[in-house]
Amino acid sequence: MLLRAEEQQIYYEISMSIGTGLEYRKMLKDCLGKYLRKLNLSAGCLLRTIERVDGAIELEPFYQLPKKAAANRAIHIVNTFLQRSYDPQGLGDLKKELPFSHSTMDEEYAYFFSLPDFGILVLVKSGGPLDEHTINALAALNAKLANALNACLQKEALVESEHRLAEANERLAEFDADKLSFIQYISHELNTPLNWIGSLNMMESKSLSPENARYLDFVRKGFSRISTLAQLASSYFEEARQKRRGEMQQLDLRELESALQATLMPKLVSKELTLIFEGDWEGYLVADKEGLVFVLQVILENAVNFSAWEQSIRISFERADDKGTFSVTDRGVGIEAEDLRKVFKPCQMPEHKRSEGGYGFSLPRVNLICEANEWSLSVKSEGQGRGSCFSLSL
Amino acid sequence: MPIKSSSSIAVSDLASGLAEVASQPGVASLLVLACDGNGYAAESVDPILKAQKLPVAGGVFPQIISGTTRMEKGFVIVGLSEPLQVETIPGLSVVEDGFEDRLESLDVDLSKTRTVMVFVDGLSTRINDLVEDLFAVFGLEANYIGGGAGSLSLEQRPCLFTNRGMVMDCAVLAFTNMQTGIGVSHGWQDLEGPFEVTESRRNTVVSLDWQPAYEVYRETVEAHAGNVFASKDFFEIASSYPFGISRLAAEKIVRDPVSLGPNNEIVCIGEVPQQAFVHILKGDPASLIAAAKEALRRGRDSFEGRVDRRAVFLVDCISRYLFLGAEFVRELEALSIDTKTPTFGVLSLGEIANNRKDYLEFYNKTAVVAVIEA
Structure with a gap:
C-alpha cells in the first residue's frame, strides 16, 4: 500500500511529463505513457470533440496507447460505451457524468475523464480498480493535459500558417x-x-x-x-x-569630400547654393566605394534640384567605429508625408515633381545599392516647403 | 517437450544438441539458452544457426538454469511445439529515432500471438525505449517474457541467437501462440526514501534531491550497513542496495546500480527517469525467496494451458544469485513446481515480462516465471 506522500510523488511525475514539448505526438507518447506506467494501466486513449457543420459533435479518436487499435482495450471500450457523435445536449449530459467508470470482464475497469475544452480521456486498468482518491486527484492532471494539448494544437496551427505564409x-x-x-x-x-x-x-x-x-x-x-x-x-x-554588391575598397573621406564638391559645383554655382560639410571627414572607411559615391551624389543632386536659389545644403558625417552615418539636409520643397515611402520606389514620382530631365530611377537605384550593401537609408521631411533630411548609415 | 541440457562448452556439442532436438517429432521451433562461460565465437556458431531449418531464438546469458541446477557453462536447448516468428530489431544503442516504425512494420498476426519472447542485448543502452515502443505498438494482448543476454564482464559482444547467426546490440522478438502464464516479483523492500532524481541521463543517476547521487547513496547505505565503502568495491555493495521506482498499487520497479561513472554518477541497468522518485531498497534472503515463490504462484495461477504439458521457463536476475550466494539453491527450489515439471531458464541482465495486466516493464533484480505449455 502506498503512502499518500508516494501517491503525490507519482502524480508529480505524471504532471512533469505533461507539456514537455509542443509536438503533441511526442508529448502524448511521453505523458500518456507516464500515466499508464505510473498508474499501472493497460491502455489509454484520448477523444477530441469536433463540431461538425450540422451542429453535431463528434468524438474523434485523437491518440491512443497502445497504437494498434486491435491491441488497445480502451478503443474497444469506447466503441462499446460511447456514441461516435452527440448533439450538444447529449454531449453536455455525458460531460456532467464525468468522471465515471465501467467494469468489464476479468477485473478490467475503464475510466472516463473530462479533458476540459478538449475532449475525453479513457484509461483502462486491469486486475483491480483505481481508488476514488486517485480518480479525483487525476482531475487536476487532466486539466493540465488538456491545456498542454490545446497549446500544442495552437502551435501546430501557427506552424502550419507560417508554412503557408512562407510558401506564399x-x-x-x-x-x-x-x-x-x-x-x-x-x-x-x-x-x-x-x-x-x-x-x-x-x-x-x-x-x-x-x-x-x-x-x-x-x-x-x-x-x-x-x-x-x-x-x-x-x-x-x-x-x-x-542585387549585386560592389567591391569593398578603402575610401579617403577627404577625397570623397573633394569629389562630391567637384561634381556638384556647376549646379551649385548655377543656383548660387552653398554646400556645407559638417562632422568628421578625416580618415578612411572601407566600403563599396563606387556605390557610396553614387548614393551620396544622387542624394546631393536631389537636394540641389529641389532647393530654391541661394539656399544652403548640409552634408554631415558622424563616425561610429569603422562605420558611420551620412546626413544630407536641405531646405527645399520637402516631401509630403504620403510620399515619403514612395521616393525609393521606381516609377512612383509624384506628378508635380516630374521634370523633363528626370525619370524617377535615381533614388530607387540608390535604394538598391543600399539594400545590396545592407546600409540603412531613410528620409525625413516635415512636409511641403520644409526641406528634407536623408540619412545613410553604413 | 524435448529438452537437451549439457555442461559442455564445445560448439560441436551445441550443434549435435540442436540437431537432436530439432529432429524430435512435434518440434516446431527452438529456444537456445547458453552460458557466457562457453566463450562461443560467432564465427563458429553462425554456420550451425544458419543451417538450422527451424526458427531459433535465444541467447548467451551470464548463467543458465536446468531443473534446479545453476550452470556456469553449457547450454539448454528446448524444442517448442509452437512455431516462432523471429524478428530482429537492430541498433539497440543507436540514439536516433525510436523503434515504433520498425515494430509497426512487422507483419504480426496478434490474434494468433499469445506470447512474445523478448531477448535483448543486456548491455545496450536503449532497452527501455524498446520496451516502451513494444507496449506502444503491440500493447498487452500477449504475454511477454524475456530478458537481457550478455556477459557479466560488461563487454559487449554477439550474444543473441537467430537463424542468421549470433547478433549484438539487437533485440530478438519471438512471436508465438504458445500458452503461458507469467508471474513477476522481486521481494526488495524500502530502506530509505523517497529521493527525487533531480538529474539523470537514461541509466545514469547524477543527482538525488539536488545532491550528488553517490553521496546520498553512500550516506544512506552506510547508515544501514556501516562503513562498507572503505573496504568493498561499489558493485559488491550496490548488489544489495538497488533503487526502487514507485508505481501505484504495484511492486516498485527495481533498478540495479552496477558501477560509478567518471564523476561518481551511479550507472544502473535500466533507465532511471529524471523527476522520478526512488527509494533505496534492501533485501534479505527470506524476502527474495518468498518473492520467487510468489512469482511462481502468479505464473501458475495465470496459466490457462494444459497442466499435463506445462513446463517452467525462468528469467531470474543474475544479481539475485550474486546477492543470495549459496542460498540461491533455495530460490531455485522456490521456483520449481515439482520434479516432474521441466524447468529451465536463464540468469539474466535485466528482465522483461508482462501478464497482460500491468504496464510492460524492463525489470532488474526480479524473478520472472513463465509457465508454458510445451
Missing part, C-alpha cells in the same frame, strides 16, 4: 522575379524599334520643309526620352534582379 512569400518572390524579368525584357525589346525610329536622325532637317522639320524635332525629342527611359528601366530592373 516564395510564390510572391517568383512573381516579383517574373515581373522584373518582364519589365527588363520589354525595356530591352524597345531598343530595336527605337533604333529604327532613331534612323530619323539620319534625315537632314535642312532638306525638310519648316513644318516637317518641326515634326522631326518632336520625333527626335520623343525618341531621346523613350530611349533614355528604356535604358534606365532596363538597367534598374537588371540591378534589382541581381
Whole structure:
C-alpha cells in the first residue's frame, strides 16, 4: 500500500511529463505513457470533440496507447460505451457524468475523464480498480493535459500558417522575379524599334520643309526620352534582379569630400547654393566605394534640384567605429508625408515633381545599392516647403 | 517437450544438441539458452544457426538454469511445439529515432500471438525505449517474457541467437501462440526514501534531491550497513542496495546500480527517469525467496494451458544469485513446481515480462516465471 506522500510523488511525475514539448505526438507518447506506467494501466486513449457543420459533435479518436487499435482495450471500450457523435445536449449530459467508470470482464475497469475544452480521456486498468482518491486527484492532471494539448494544437496551427505564409512569400518572390524579368525584357525589346525610329536622325532637317522639320524635332525629342527611359528601366530592373554588391575598397573621406564638391559645383554655382560639410571627414572607411559615391551624389543632386536659389545644403558625417552615418539636409520643397515611402520606389514620382530631365530611377537605384550593401537609408521631411533630411548609415 | 541440457562448452556439442532436438517429432521451433562461460565465437556458431531449418531464438546469458541446477557453462536447448516468428530489431544503442516504425512494420498476426519472447542485448543502452515502443505498438494482448543476454564482464559482444547467426546490440522478438502464464516479483523492500532524481541521463543517476547521487547513496547505505565503502568495491555493495521506482498499487520497479561513472554518477541497468522518485531498497534472503515463490504462484495461477504439458521457463536476475550466494539453491527450489515439471531458464541482465495486466516493464533484480505449455 502506498503512502499518500508516494501517491503525490507519482502524480508529480505524471504532471512533469505533461507539456514537455509542443509536438503533441511526442508529448502524448511521453505523458500518456507516464500515466499508464505510473498508474499501472493497460491502455489509454484520448477523444477530441469536433463540431461538425450540422451542429453535431463528434468524438474523434485523437491518440491512443497502445497504437494498434486491435491491441488497445480502451478503443474497444469506447466503441462499446460511447456514441461516435452527440448533439450538444447529449454531449453536455455525458460531460456532467464525468468522471465515471465501467467494469468489464476479468477485473478490467475503464475510466472516463473530462479533458476540459478538449475532449475525453479513457484509461483502462486491469486486475483491480483505481481508488476514488486517485480518480479525483487525476482531475487536476487532466486539466493540465488538456491545456498542454490545446497549446500544442495552437502551435501546430501557427506552424502550419507560417508554412503557408512562407510558401506564399516564395510564390510572391517568383512573381516579383517574373515581373522584373518582364519589365527588363520589354525595356530591352524597345531598343530595336527605337533604333529604327532613331534612323530619323539620319534625315537632314535642312532638306525638310519648316513644318516637317518641326515634326522631326518632336520625333527626335520623343525618341531621346523613350530611349533614355528604356535604358534606365532596363538597367534598374537588371540591378534589382541581381542585387549585386560592389567591391569593398578603402575610401579617403577627404577625397570623397573633394569629389562630391567637384561634381556638384556647376549646379551649385548655377543656383548660387552653398554646400556645407559638417562632422568628421578625416580618415578612411572601407566600403563599396563606387556605390557610396553614387548614393551620396544622387542624394546631393536631389537636394540641389529641389532647393530654391541661394539656399544652403548640409552634408554631415558622424563616425561610429569603422562605420558611420551620412546626413544630407536641405531646405527645399520637402516631401509630403504620403510620399515619403514612395521616393525609393521606381516609377512612383509624384506628378508635380516630374521634370523633363528626370525619370524617377535615381533614388530607387540608390535604394538598391543600399539594400545590396545592407546600409540603412531613410528620409525625413516635415512636409511641403520644409526641406528634407536623408540619412545613410553604413 | 524435448529438452537437451549439457555442461559442455564445445560448439560441436551445441550443434549435435540442436540437431537432436530439432529432429524430435512435434518440434516446431527452438529456444537456445547458453552460458557466457562457453566463450562461443560467432564465427563458429553462425554456420550451425544458419543451417538450422527451424526458427531459433535465444541467447548467451551470464548463467543458465536446468531443473534446479545453476550452470556456469553449457547450454539448454528446448524444442517448442509452437512455431516462432523471429524478428530482429537492430541498433539497440543507436540514439536516433525510436523503434515504433520498425515494430509497426512487422507483419504480426496478434490474434494468433499469445506470447512474445523478448531477448535483448543486456548491455545496450536503449532497452527501455524498446520496451516502451513494444507496449506502444503491440500493447498487452500477449504475454511477454524475456530478458537481457550478455556477459557479466560488461563487454559487449554477439550474444543473441537467430537463424542468421549470433547478433549484438539487437533485440530478438519471438512471436508465438504458445500458452503461458507469467508471474513477476522481486521481494526488495524500502530502506530509505523517497529521493527525487533531480538529474539523470537514461541509466545514469547524477543527482538525488539536488545532491550528488553517490553521496546520498553512500550516506544512506552506510547508515544501514556501516562503513562498507572503505573496504568493498561499489558493485559488491550496490548488489544489495538497488533503487526502487514507485508505481501505484504495484511492486516498485527495481533498478540495479552496477558501477560509478567518471564523476561518481551511479550507472544502473535500466533507465532511471529524471523527476522520478526512488527509494533505496534492501533485501534479505527470506524476502527474495518468498518473492520467487510468489512469482511462481502468479505464473501458475495465470496459466490457462494444459497442466499435463506445462513446463517452467525462468528469467531470474543474475544479481539475485550474486546477492543470495549459496542460498540461491533455495530460490531455485522456490521456483520449481515439482520434479516432474521441466524447468529451465536463464540468469539474466535485466528482465522483461508482462501478464497482460500491468504496464510492460524492463525489470532488474526480479524473478520472472513463465509457465508454458510445451
